[in-house]
Amino acid sequence: MSSTSEDAVSSHYRLRLPGPTPVPAEVQQAIAGTVVNHRGPEFHAMFADCQRRLKPIFGTQNGILIYAGSGTGVMEAALANILSPGDAVLIVIHGQFGERFREIATGMGAHVDTIEVAWGEAPDPALVEAKLKQRDYRAVLVTHNESSTGAVADLAAIGEVVRRTPALLVVDAVSGLAGIELRQDEWGLDIVVSASQKALMCPPGMGLVSVSEKAWAAIDRASSVPRFYWDFRKAKAALKDEESTFTPPVSLIAGLRAALRLIDAEGLPHVLARHARLGAAMRAGGAALGLPVFTKAARLSNSAAGLSNTVSVFTVPEGLDGGAIVRHLYKEHQTVIAGARNRLSGRVIRFGTMGHVSEADILADLHYLELTLRALGRAPKPGAGVAAASASLGQP
Numbered sequence: 001m002s003s004t005s006e007d008a009v010s011s012h013y014r015l016r017l018p019g020p021t022p023v024p025a026e027v028q029q030a031i032a033g034t035v036v037n038h039r040g041p042e043f044h045a046m047f048a049d050c051q052r053r054l055k056p057i058f059g060t061q062n063g064i065l066i067y068a069g070s071g072t073g074v075m076e077a078a079l080a081n082i083l084s085p086g087d088a089v090l091i092v093i094h095g096q097f098g099e100r101f102r103e104i105a106t107g108m109g110a111h112v113d114t115i116e117v118a119w120g121e122a123p124d125p126a127l128v129e130a131k132l133k134q135r136d137y138r139a140v141l142v143t144h145n146e147s148s149t150g151a152v153a154d155l156a157a158i159g160e161v162v163r164r165t166p167a168l169l170v171v172d173a174v175s176g177l178a179g180i181e182l183r184q185d186e187w188g189l190d191i192v193v194s195a196s197q198k199a200l201m202c203p204p205g206m207g208l209v210s211v212s213e214k215a216w217a218a219i220d221r222a223s224s225v226p227r228f229y230w231d232f233r234k235a236k237a238a239l240k241d242e243e244s245t246f247t248p249p250v251s252l253i254a255g256l257r258a259a260l261r262l263i264d265a266e267g268l269p270h271v272l273a274r275h276a277r278l279g280a281a282m283r284a285g286g287a288a289l290g291l292p293v294f295t296k297a298a299r300l301s302n303s304a305a306g307l308s309n310t311v312s313v314f315t316v317p318e319g320l321d322g323g324a325i326v327r328h329l330y331k332e333h334q335t336v337i338a339g340a341r342n343r344l345s346g347r348v349i350r351f352g353t354m355g356h357v358s359e360a361d362i363l364a365d366l367h368y369l370e371l372t373l374r375a376l377g378r379a380p381k382p383g384a385g386v387a388a389a390s391a392s393l394g395q396p
């Protein structure tokens with residue numbers, strides 16, 4: 001069947017979710033290129049280039065395992081490679097994705113202890129330290145950037161505590177990597193997992209994993225959770241040949257290389273600084289339109305922890321429904337943002353500020369949000385959101 005005009009997405013379509021995120025033209029073009037032999041020289045060169053460029057983004061010397069799969073796939077894989085039924089794990093839960101870790105670990109028969117943090121706040125590393133004194137854990141699981149709440153965990157401080165124990169620190173950095181500082185080796189993070197469709201500016205479909213020496217030692221002792229495709233030892237062996245064990249998503253890896261080249265051309269520190277500027281502008285603009293920032297975590301000085309720069313989460317004012325805002329923005333302004341699919345449903349809205357985003361995107365978001373609020377019966381001061389964001393962007 002040939003495609004019809006109904007299949008085409010409007011050229012005004014604005015993907016402003018906290019993932020998937022907009023894919024730059026360079027990445028789209030790379031993905032459309034010739035599919036090459038996944039055991040041949042063209043692939044080896046492409047894969048090696050991805051390795052070289054990914055390492056600084058993870059802040060590691062480890063090779064990066066690249067899987068066809070989503071972020072949840074590599075979250076599950078990380079646990080399958082280190083856990084046996086009955087192992088004690090400590091899960092720091094500060095939102096929906098920490099709950100997902102709990103479901104996975106529980107399903108594997110682990111003995112699960114949790115630190116439950118009020119949604120919107122960042123975890124207190126001292127609580128992790130206290131738990132680790134009471135019991136030996138196989139692993140501590142933490143979400144780097146909680147996309148459901150906009151709070152960022154202080155991984156440097158948590159890593160400092162966990163590295164003094166035999167426990168492995170497993171980090172879900174799906175929505176943080178490449179948008180918020182991450183230094184795996186320096187901070188003592190043992191397994192870091194991420195995915196392609198957030199700040200890495202690629203379509204969905206790839207899961208990325210980086211494993212420390214400490215974690216490899218544990219993985220080599222073998223867990224008793226069954227795994228085959230997801231056996232990290234197989235992927236590690238293939239890395240030596242610049243390959244993956246099974247057929248990799250060749251076209252997506254071509255796209256990843258193009259995205260990593262864009263990151264390197266801008267310079268990683270500049271990429272992170274852009275996320276910080278745009279995140280702050282978005283929060284200022286939303287607040288000026290009468291939507292308070294949901295996240296309560298304070299920005300800690302000298303640290304990337306606290307308020308997220310990759311997702312802005314706003315509280316929906318009394319009397320309005322978050323779903324109505326989301327629907328109106330899409331229908332009238334082709335602007336796709338997220339509500340919540342959890343206990344915050346209807347009460348918050350979320351804008352992605354990660355990956356391929358610019359000042360213009362943020363200002364347009366705020367303009368359309370203002371029009372939407374007015375259409376829904378609110379009366380924000382004309383231009384208030386854009387003005388507050390501009391003022392924030394103008395700050396050094």
Ligand SMILES: *Cc1c(COP(=O)(O)O)cnc(C)c1O
Pocket residue numbers: 019070071072073097143145146147172173174175195
């Ligand atoms: C998006 C996201 C995931 C899930 O990734 P999928 O690719 O949808 O499986 C996991 N953790 C966080 C923090 C995320 O933002």
